[in-house]
Amino acid sequence: MSSPGSFLSDIKNIRARARQHLTQGAVTSNYGGNVEDAITLLNHAVATEIVCVLRYKFHAVCATGLASEAVKQEFAQHAKEEEAHLDLLAERINQLGGKPNLSPDGLLSRAASEYTEGENLVDMIKENLVAERIAIETYREMVRYFGERDPTTRVMLEHILAQEEEHANDMHDLLVSHEGRPMLEK
Ligand SMILES: [Fe+2]
Ligand SMILES: [Fe+2]
Numbered sequence: 001m002s003s004p005g006s007f008l009s010d011i012k013n014i015r016a017r018a019r020q021h022l023t024q025g026a027v028t029s030n031y032g033g034n035v036e037d038a039i040t041l042l043n044h045a046v047a048t049e050i051v052c053v054l055r056y057k058f059h060a061v062c063a064t065g066l067a068s069e070a071v072k073q074e075f076a077q078h079a080k081e082e083e084a085h086l087d088l089l090a091e092r093i094n095q096l097g098g099k100p101n102l103s104p105d106g107l108l109s110r111a112a113s114e115y116t117e118g119e120n121l122v123d124m125i126k127e128n129l130v131a132e133r134i135a136i137e138t139y140r141e142m143v144r145y146f147g148e149r150d151p152t153t154r155v156m157l158e159h160i161l162a163q164e165e166e167h168a169n170d171m172h173d174l175l176v177s178h179e180g181r182p183m184l185e186k
Helices: 004-019 036-063 066-095 121-146 150-180
Strands: none
Touching: 004 121, 036 121, 036 150, 066 121, 066 150, 121 150
16 A cells, blocks of 8 residues: 555656546556456447347337236336446447447347347246346456456446346346246245
8 A cells, every 4th residue: 555645746647647648538557457358348248238128129019918018118118227228338438448339240149138039928027037137147247357447337337237136126026926926936
C-alpha cells in the first residue's frame, strides 16, 4: 500500500499520463486487464442478450391459451430488460474503444443462450428458465474475471446478473403455477 503522501506526489504523473494517449478515451494506463479480451467477452454477452431479446419477443407474441395473458406480459417485459442489458454492454464496449458486434452473421455461435421456440406455454417458460440459468452462470464467471481488473465493467455486470436472477425466479414461479406442481426438490 502506498502512503497518502506518495499518492499525492503521483498526481503529477497521473496528470501527465492523462494528457497522453487521448485517443484511448476512458482506457488509461492503469486499466487492469487486457482490453481486447474484455471486448471479446463483452461481445459474447452482447450476442447472448440479442438471442434472449428475440426469444422473449417471439414468446410474447406466440404464447396462446387461456392462461397466457399474464405470461405474455412477463415475456414482453423481460424482452425490454434484455434489450437494456444489450445497450449497457454495447456502450461499455464503445467506452473501451471497441466495436459492439451486432451482426446477425454467426450470432448464435457467439451467444451462450439458445433460441428455442417451444411447443406450448410451459415449454416456453422452461426454455426461458434454461436461458436465464445460462446467463446467470456466464455473468457470474465474467464478474469474477473482471474483479479488480476493471471495476466499472464488473459493477455493470453485477447489475445485469442481479436482474437475470430475478428473471430466472419469475420463470420459476410461472413454471410452478402453470405446471401445477412444486419445482423445488424435496
Ligand atoms: Fe439479460
Ligand atoms: Fe434475463
